[in-house]
Amino acid sequence: MMQRHPVNDTRFIDGMMSIRATRSIGLVALLLVVTPVLGDDAASLSSWNDTASKRAIVEFVARVTTEGGAEFVPPEERIAVFDNDGTLWCEQPMYFQLLFALDRVHALADQQPEWQDQQPFAAVLANDREKLAALGHADLGAIMAATHAGMTTDEFDAIVREWFQTARHPIYDRPYTELVYQPMLELLDYLRAHGFQTYIVSGGGVDFIRSFADEVYGIPPEQVIGSSGLTHFELRDGVPVLIKTAEIGSIDDGPGKPANIELHIGRRPLMAFGNSDGDLQMLQWTTAGEGPRFGLIVHHTDAEREFAYDRESHIGKLDAALDEAATRGWTVVDMQADWGTVFSEESN
Amino acid sequence: MMQRHPVNDTRFIDGMMSIRATRSIGLVALLLVVTPVLGDDAASLSSWNDTASKRAIVEFVARVTTEGGAEFVPPEERIAVFDNDGTLWCEQPMYFQLLFALDRVHALADQQPEWQDQQPFAAVLANDREKLAALGHADLGAIMAATHAGMTTDEFDAIVREWFQTARHPIYDRPYTELVYQPMLELLDYLRAHGFQTYIVSGGGVDFIRSFADEVYGIPPEQVIGSSGLTHFELRDGVPVLIKTAEIGSIDDGPGKPANIELHIGRRPLMAFGNSDGDLQMLQWTTAGEGPRFGLIVHHTDAEREFAYDRESHIGKLDAALDEAATRGWTVVDMQADWGTVFSEESN
Numbered sequence: 001m002m003q004r005h006p007v008n009d010t011r012f013i014d015g016m017m018s019i020r021a022t023r024s025i026g027l028v029a030l031l032l033v034v035t036p037v038l039g040d041d042a043a044s045l046s047s048w049n050d051t052a053s054k055r056a057i058v059e060f061v062a063r064v065t066t067e068g069g070a071e072f073v074p075p076e077e078r079i080a081v082f083d084n085d086g087t088l089w090c091e092q093p094m095y096f097q098l099l100f101a102l103d104r105v106h107a108l109a110d111q112q113p114e115w116q117d118q119q120p121f122a123a124v125l126a127n128d129r130e131k132l133a134a135l136g137h138a139d140l141g142a143i144m145a146a147t148h149a150g151m152t153t154d155e156f157d158a159i160v161r162e163w164f165q166t167a168r169h170p171i172y173d174r175p176y177t178e179l180v181y182q183p184m185l186e187l188l189d190y191l192r193a194h195g196f197q198t199y200i201v202s203g204g205g206v207d208f209i210r211s212f213a214d215e216v217y218g219i220p221p222e223q224v225i226g227s228s229g230l231t232h233f234e235l236r237d238g239v240p241v242l243i244k245t246a247e248i249g250s251i252d253d254g255p256g257k258p259a260n261i262e263l264h265i266g267r268r269p270l271m272a273f274g275n276s277d278g279d280l281q282m283l284q285w286t287t288a289g290e291g292p293r294f295g296l297i298v299h300h301t302d303a304e305r306e307f308a309y310d311r312e313s314h315i316g317k318l319d320a321a322l323d324e325a326a327t328r329g330w331t332v333v334d335m336q337a338d339w340g341t342v343f344s345e346e347s348n
Numbered sequence: 349m350m351q352r353h354p355v356n357d358t359r360f361i362d363g364m365m366s367i368r369a370t371r372s373i374g375l376v377a378l379l380l381v382v383t384p385v386l387g388d389d390a391a392s393l394s395s396w397n398d399t400a401s402k403r404a405i406v407e408f409v410a411r412v413t414t415e416g417g418a419e420f421v422p423p424e425e426r427i428a429v430f431d432n433d434g435t436l437w438c439e440q441p442m443y444f445q446l447l448f449a450l451d452r453v454h455a456l457a458d459q460q461p462e463w464q465d466q467q468p469f470a471a472v473l474a475n476d477r478e479k480l481a482a483l484g485h486a487d488l489g490a491i492m493a494a495t496h497a498g499m500t501t502d503e504f505d506a507i508v509r510e511w512f513q514t515a516r517h518p519i520y521d522r523p524y525t526e527l528v529y530q531p532m533l534e535l536l537d538y539l540r541a542h543g544f545q546t547y548i549v550s551g552g553g554v555d556f557i558r559s560f561a562d563e564v565y566g567i568p569p570e571q572v573i574g575s576s577g578l579t580h581f582e583l584r585d586g587v588p589v590l591i592k593t594a595e596i597g598s599i600d601d602g603p604g605k606p607a608n609i610e611l612h613i614g615r616r617p618l619m620a621f622g623n624s625d626g627d628l629q630m631l632q633w634t635t636a637g638e639g640p641r642f643g644l645i646v647h648h649t650d651a652e653r654e655f656a657y658d659r660e661s662h663i664g665k666l667d668a669a670l671d672e673a674a675t676r677g678w679t680v681v682d683m684q685a686d687w688g689t690v691f692s693e694e695s696n
Contacts, residue, residue, distance in 0.1 A: 076568060153610055197570075210614050220424060221614030222545075222570075228611055233603035233629055240632045242610055249611070250597075255581035262501055262590055263576055263597070264612060266558050266569025281581055284588045 044190050047183040047341040053296070054338065056331045057187065060294045064270060065194050071292045075195035079269040081261060081282060082188070084202035084209060084226075086275040086316040087298050088217060089180040090169075090343075092307045094315060096176050097204050098140070100163055104147035112146075121146070145246035149229060152241045153207065160211040177216050181298075182344040184273075188217055191271070199269075201261060202226045203253035203278055207244075225264045227252045253278045258285035270294065280321040287328055295330035297321060302336040306343075392538050395531040395689040401644075402686065404679045405535065408642045412618060413542045419640045423543035427617040429609060429630060430536070432550035432557060432574075434623040434664040435646050436565060437528040438517075438691075440655045442663060444524050445552050446488070448511055452495035460494075469494070493594035497577060500589045501555065508559040525564050529646075530692040532621075536565055539619070547617075549609060550574045551601035551626055555592075573612045575600045601626045606633035618642065628669040635676055643678035645669060650684040654691075 041058065048054040064073040085091035105115070105124040115121035120139035123131035135143075148156070169176055188198050200219055202209055206226030213219040228249040231242040252260050258281050261269065272279070272286035275298040287293040299318065300309050310318040325332050335342065389406065396402040412421040433439035453463070453472040463469035468487035471479035483491075496504070517524055536546050548567055550557055554574030561567040576597040579590040600608050606629050609617065620627070620634035623646040635641040647666065648657050658666040673680050683690065 206611065206614070222612065224614065231607045231610060233606050233633070235632070240606065240629065240636050242606060242633075258581050258588065258590060259579045262579060263554065264570065266554070266572065281588065284583070285581070285590075288588050 042190075044193070045183070045186050047186055047339060049338055049340050051334075051338045053331050053333045057190075057294075057296070060271070060292065061191070061194050064292050073270060073291070077267060077270065078191075078194070078196040079199065079265060079267055080191050080196045080271040081199045081201045081265075081269045081273070081286065082184070083274040083276070083279045083282070084200050084204055086300065087181075087273055087279070088184050088188075088200070089176075090172075090306065091316050092309075093171060095204065096169075096179075097208050098143075099170070099176075100160065100167070100208070101143050101147040103163060103167060104159070105143060108147070148205065149244045149246040152243055153231060154241075156207060156244055157211055160208055164212055177212050179343060180216055181339070182341045183339045184298075185217065185344065187273075188219070192218070196271070197223060199223045199225060199261075199265065201252065201257050201282060203251070205229075206252075225252060225260050227256075255281045257282035261285065272296070273298070274321070275300065276316040276318050277321045280324065283321065283330060284324070284328070287330065295325070295328065296333060297325050297330055298333045299335060301334050302339075302342065304336075306335060390538075392541070393531070393534050395534055395687060397686055397688050399682075399686045401679050401681045405538075405642075405644070408619070408640065409539070409542050412640050421618060421639070425615060425618065426539075426542070426544040427547065427613060427615055428539050428544045428619040429547045429549045429605075429613075429617045429621070429634065430532070431622040431624070431627045431630070432548050432552055434648065435529075435621055435627070436532050436536075436548070437524075438520075438654065439664050440657075441519060443552065444517075444527075445556050446491075447518070447524075448508065448515070448556070449491050449495040451511060451515060452507070453491060456495070496553065497592045497594040500591055501579060502589075504555060504592055505559055508556055512560055525560050527691060528564055529687070530689045531687045532646075533565070533692065535621075536567070540566070544619070545571060547571045547573060547609075547613065549600065549605050549630060551599070553577075554600075573600060573608050575604075603629045605630035609633065620644070621646070622669070623648065624664040624666050625669045626664075628672065631669065631678060632672070632676070635678065643673070643676065644681060645673050645678055646681045647683060649682050650687075650690065652684075654683060 041062070042054065045054060045058070048057075063069065063071045064078065066072060082088055085095050089096070102124055105121055109115055109121075109125055112121070115125060119131075120135050120143055122128075123135070124143065151159070164175065164177055167176060168174060169179055172179060191198055198217075198219055200209060200213060200217070200223065202225070204226050206224055206228045209226050210221045210224045213224050214221065230245050230247045230249045232245055233240060233242055235241075250256060250260060254277075257279065261282065268289040269286045270289075270292070271294040272283045273296045274280075274283055279297070283295040283297070287295040297318065299322070300307050300316065302308060309316060310322060322332070324330070333339070389410070390396075390402065393402060393406070396405075411417065411419045412426065414420060430436055433443050437444070450472055453469055457463055457469075457473055460469070463473060467479075468483050468491060470476075471483070472491065499507070512523065512525055515524060516522060517527055520527060539546055546565075546567055548557060548561060548565070548571065550573070552574050554572055554576045557574050558569045558572045561572050562569065578593050578595045578597045580593055581588065581590055583589075598604060598608060602625075605627065609630065616637040617634045618637075618640070619642040620631045621644045622628075622631055627645070631643040631645070635643040645666065647670070648655050648664065650656060657664060658670060670680070672678070681687070
């Protein structure tokens with residue numbers, strides 16, 4: 001049974017504090033690979049090298065979109081689902097939504113003087129790296145509750161949008177919305193050009209993601225599925241508002257992903273894209289459907305241009321899903337070999 | 349705070365057993381009103397009489413879809429939300445989903461011999477009207493759990509589809525899917541022709557509604573929002589399945605409607621259509637948005653062609669929302685005066 005979790009169950013921020021140090025900021029290693037493309041149809045996937053991964057995508061899309069073909073799938077059934085953290089954008093050194101939460105603790109400190117002496121907030125305010133690295137689930141849950149609840153949905157949306165306008169990634173020193181993967185942006189466009197609906201199915205908060213998904217990914221709010229808290233409807237001076245509460249509604253991770261796909265979409269996807277064991281069940285569910293199905297895992301193999309991590313990583317652990325990719329025939333993207341570019345405007 | 353409810357909280361089937369006897373099957377009273385329409389644009393709304401309700405709809409749609417107009421709304425923001433029971437189809441003498449559940453108790457009785465001596469199942473199997481009318485929430489919850497949980501989502505879908513193929517309404521003696529309101533079918537088409545996305549936001553079960561909504565209403569699964577139980581993901585001999593559990597995930601009624609609209613759509617609708625106090629908060633939320641908004645209530649005033657009920661009804665009670673319609677400027681459809689036809693193919 002899909003279980004309910006109190007707010008201090010922080011599987012979705014599990015391990016956020018465990019910063020891996022394997023990365024070198026090797027932007028000098030930019031590979032400008034001019035690839036011989038697979039035909040006009042695939043020309044828009046220009047950041048993908050001409051390797052097996054790109055070919056697998058293009059060949060699958062051709063199979064299901066060729067009218068009169070044996071495996072033709074009508075447009076309304078062309079559903080593609082994408083994990084977000086680590087699949088569409090970077091998830092290191094910790095999930096960006098937790099970095100947002102930590103920034104919010106600083107921003108709210110004046111209104112909460114008691115935080116100076118109260119953990120985990122005192123550690124955040126003191127930038128105490130040792131204590132921060134040792135924070136447990138309950139601590140992280142308290143930080144999430146203090147920064148993601150107690151305001152209206154409109155107020156939260158405005159806070160997140162302003163943060164994205166001003167905040168910068170601690171390592172790349174770029175706006176977070178620039179740390180999306182250029183090959184995946186091209187893939188989203190490519191699939192939509194072939195009649196697919198592209199959904200996000202993320203362990204991150206649905207409203208956090210919606211604040212930038214339309215502009216950055218071209219994915220409208222109704223095609224974003226994520227973790228969510230319950231909201232409370234009330235009239236304030238006759239004006240209806242929805243208040244974000246600290247009670248968790250859904251953890252959209254692991255087995256929660258197929259459950260939420262069924263709840264929100266009500267169709268089994270044709271294609272699924274992930275990067276970690278949190279996407280395993282989504283990939284299983286998608287590719288077990290009748291007829292042609294496609295599963296893909298983004299394997300972070302590029303310590304020079306991004307990060308290299310998999311089986312032992314605390315964030316974005318990829319272990320069981322990597323084994324299963326082989327037995328179930330999923331495509332595994334080797335970021336270093338398959339992507340000519342990682343981030344857009346990489347020379348910035 | 350939106351609360352969690354155990355399965356025996358059956359607000360969504362509240363009062364289903366209270367059959368009103370006010371209806372006379374007056375199909376003879378068919379009014380073939382040939383209306384002077386409001387222009388070519390409204391010609392497709394041919395089952396609507398040329399009254400203020402139709403004019404309000406057509407004028408609103410013109411305001412928000414006229415390019416260059418001061419109140420023009422781009423297509424992606426043209427969201428229209430519809431309650432289902434009593435708004436798109438009939439909800440008398442009880443919600444059709446409860447009639448399905450009662451039929452399922454009969455169908456499952458051979459596999460559950462203990463039900464012969466176990467309430468509330470014994471009362472259902474004996475067609476004991478007195479006992480059925482006295483069933484409480486816990487009894488109805490037990491019936492819902494026994495008929496809507498413990499199978500995979502695919503199995504449930506097949507059961508519901510087969511039921512719709514064979515079951516007939518106890519009073520009209522017609523398939524349930526014929527008891528949709530012809531004027532509302534035309535309205536759905538009319539809005540979609542003007543670039544609207546049409547969503548169902550129903551207290552009924554999301555998977556029950558999806559089994560017919562695409563074919564009958566032209567509404568695809570991803571645009572159906574409803575009450576839902578939690579599902580449990582598991583592998584059966586390596587094949588992933590989602591098992592329907594008896595644990596309630598969301599009650600999509602009253603304040604649950606705006607909460608689910610925010611969760612699933614993430615945009616405030618432009619238009620909302622309901623018929624009962626269960627739709628009050630959805631109408632408040634929708635029409636409190638900035639710019640032009642439209643709220644409409646279907647008032648069941650036609651005892652000859654359908655049913656007449658409002659403030660005192662146990663099913664589809666319309667009381668607070670009717671008062672509020674006046675103060676908030678919502679359109680109230682008088683079914684008797686405003687609709688030239690109620691059901692499609694009414695002569696059947």
